[in-house]
Amino acid sequence: MAFFHGVKASEVATSVITPVSTTAGLPVVFGTAPVHLTSDPKAYVNKPVICYSWDEAVAALGYSEDWDKYTLSEVMYSQFKLYGVSPVVFVNVLDPTKHxxxxxxxxxxxxxxxxxxxxxxxxxxxxxxxxxxxxxxxxxxxxxxxxxxxxxxxxxxxxxxxxxxxxxxxxxxxxxxDATAVTSADIIGGASADGSSKGLELLDQIYTMFSLVPGIILAPGFSEDPTVASVMKSKALNITDLFRCIVLTDVDTAKCKSYQDVNEWKKTNSYTGKNQVVCWPCVKNGDMVFHYSTHLLGVIGVMDAGNSDVPYQSPSNQDMQITGLCLKDGTEVMLSLAQANLLNSQGVVTAINFTGGWKSWGNYTGAYPSTTDVKDTFICVRRLFDWQYQTFILTYWQEVDVPIIPRLIKAILGSERIRLNGLVSRGYLLGADIDFLESENPTTDLLQGIIRFHTKITPPVPAQNIENTLEYDVSNFKSLFE
Structure with a gap:
C-alpha cells in the first residue's frame, strides 16, 4: 500500500437494497385500431406501443367511433377521456397488408x-x-x-x-x-417463421421494451371467445417465465341476455381462472356502449393511483363513469341488489346503482366458488400476490450471481423486511415477514447456487358483509321515572 500521512475517507455500497418501483396495474390491451387514419399504417402492427395521453394514442393508432371494428378505440376513449388513467400499452393486430x-x-x-x-x-x-x-x-x-x-x-x-x-x-x-377480416387467431397470435411474435405472444416482450411489467391484460370484443380467454389466462400466468398478472374478460351478452344465463355459460366455457375476472353485462355512457372489462380497467387504474400504486384494495363498490347496464346491442339491463349478489356468488363482477350512483360490484375471481383459497378467490389478494412476485424479482435481480455468503442472505432479509414492514405500517398488509430456512435450503441445492427465501404476507380481504344486530333495551324505561 502506498504511504499516506493524514485523514481520508471512502464509501461502500448501501447495505439496504432499494426496492424497485413497478406499475401494478399496467394495462396491456389487444385489439384492432384504425391504422388507415395514421401517417404510417404499418408502424404499429403487432408492435406494442405505450401511450401516456390521448393525443399520443391517436397519433400512433388513429381513433374511430366504430368500436365494433376498432376495439382499441373503445379502451382509448375510456382510459383517457372518462377515467384519466395512463399509461396504457396497446397492441394492434390489424395488419393493413393482410386485412x-x-x-x-x-x-x-x-x-x-x-x-x-x-x-x-x-x-x-x-x-x-x-x-x-x-x-x-x-x-x-x-x-x-x-x-x-x-x-x-x-x-x-x-x-x-x-x-x-x-x-x-x-x-x-x-x-x-377490412377490420372484419381480423379473427380470434390474430389476437392469439404466435411465433412467425422469421422469429417475430404476434398477438398475445408479444406479452413476453413488454418488459424488455418498456421496463414495465404487465399488470392487467384485456382484449374487449375478443375475450368473449372462450379460446381467446383461455390463452389470455395461460399467458398471464407465465410472462417471460417470471411474472404473472390478471386478465379481464367479458361474458358474451349475445348468448347471455339474462343474469340467469351467466353462470352456466361461465362454467361451460371455463371462465374459471384464478387470475381471471369475469364481467357481465356491457355498460353504457349516454349512447356509447362499452364492454364491462373496459370500464373495470379504468376503475382499477383510478383506485391504484389513490393507493400509491399498491394493488391491495378490491375494485368493488368503486365509482364507474357509466349511465346504465346493457347488452352489446344496446338493450337495457336492470339488476336488483339480490340479482347482482347472485352473480357475485358465482364469481362474476357486475355493477349496481344502489346508493351513490353506479358502482362496480364483485370481489371474486372466476375461480370462485369452486376454489376457496383466499389468494385465488379475492381479486385484490390475487393482485397483491402478483405484485409481490414482480417486486421481489426486480428488486433482487441485481443480486443474481453474487457469492452466497452470510452478508448476501442478511442483505436480502434486512432489505425485504424493511419494505414489508413499510407496507404493514401503511395498512397495505396486515402482517408480513421473510425467512431463510435451513429446511428449505438443502446442501445439494446450495452446491448448485440455489437459495430460497420464504415470505409470508397477509393482504386484507374486503369487508363484503357488514352486519349490525339491533336490540330493544327495556332498561331505558327507567328514564321515565327520573
Missing amino acids: KKSQKDTTGRAVSDHQIIVDDAVLLSTLVVKKSSASEVAVLGTDYTAAYNDDGKLVITLLETGALYSEATLVLEYDAV
Whole structure:
C-alpha cells in the first residue's frame, strides 16, 4: 500500500437494497385500431406501443367511433377521456397488408362541389384517381388532395389548378382496411417463421421494451371467445417465465341476455381462472356502449393511483363513469341488489346503482366458488400476490450471481423486511415477514447456487358483509321515572 500521512475517507455500497418501483396495474390491451387514419399504417402492427395521453394514442393508432371494428378505440376513449388513467400499452393486430379489400370502380363516382367523400377505410398510399378507367392517373397535390375529416371519412378535393376540377365523375381504385377480416387467431397470435411474435405472444416482450411489467391484460370484443380467454389466462400466468398478472374478460351478452344465463355459460366455457375476472353485462355512457372489462380497467387504474400504486384494495363498490347496464346491442339491463349478489356468488363482477350512483360490484375471481383459497378467490389478494412476485424479482435481480455468503442472505432479509414492514405500517398488509430456512435450503441445492427465501404476507380481504344486530333495551324505561 502506498504511504499516506493524514485523514481520508471512502464509501461502500448501501447495505439496504432499494426496492424497485413497478406499475401494478399496467394495462396491456389487444385489439384492432384504425391504422388507415395514421401517417404510417404499418408502424404499429403487432408492435406494442405505450401511450401516456390521448393525443399520443391517436397519433400512433388513429381513433374511430366504430368500436365494433376498432376495439382499441373503445379502451382509448375510456382510459383517457372518462377515467384519466395512463399509461396504457396497446397492441394492434390489424395488419393493413393482410386485412384489406381492394376496390376498383367500373363506373364513375359523382363529384359534388368539387369533392368526393369516401366511406371506406382507404389506405392513402394505394389511392388512384382517374378521369375514367382508361385515363391517365391523376397527380396527388397537383390535381387533387386526399385527407380524412374529423368523422373519419376520406375527402378527395379537386384542385382548381388541376386537370380534374370541372369533372362530374371520377374513377377510384384503392385498397381499404377490412377490420372484419381480423379473427380470434390474430389476437392469439404466435411465433412467425422469421422469429417475430404476434398477438398475445408479444406479452413476453413488454418488459424488455418498456421496463414495465404487465399488470392487467384485456382484449374487449375478443375475450368473449372462450379460446381467446383461455390463452389470455395461460399467458398471464407465465410472462417471460417470471411474472404473472390478471386478465379481464367479458361474458358474451349475445348468448347471455339474462343474469340467469351467466353462470352456466361461465362454467361451460371455463371462465374459471384464478387470475381471471369475469364481467357481465356491457355498460353504457349516454349512447356509447362499452364492454364491462373496459370500464373495470379504468376503475382499477383510478383506485391504484389513490393507493400509491399498491394493488391491495378490491375494485368493488368503486365509482364507474357509466349511465346504465346493457347488452352489446344496446338493450337495457336492470339488476336488483339480490340479482347482482347472485352473480357475485358465482364469481362474476357486475355493477349496481344502489346508493351513490353506479358502482362496480364483485370481489371474486372466476375461480370462485369452486376454489376457496383466499389468494385465488379475492381479486385484490390475487393482485397483491402478483405484485409481490414482480417486486421481489426486480428488486433482487441485481443480486443474481453474487457469492452466497452470510452478508448476501442478511442483505436480502434486512432489505425485504424493511419494505414489508413499510407496507404493514401503511395498512397495505396486515402482517408480513421473510425467512431463510435451513429446511428449505438443502446442501445439494446450495452446491448448485440455489437459495430460497420464504415470505409470508397477509393482504386484507374486503369487508363484503357488514352486519349490525339491533336490540330493544327495556332498561331505558327507567328514564321515565327520573
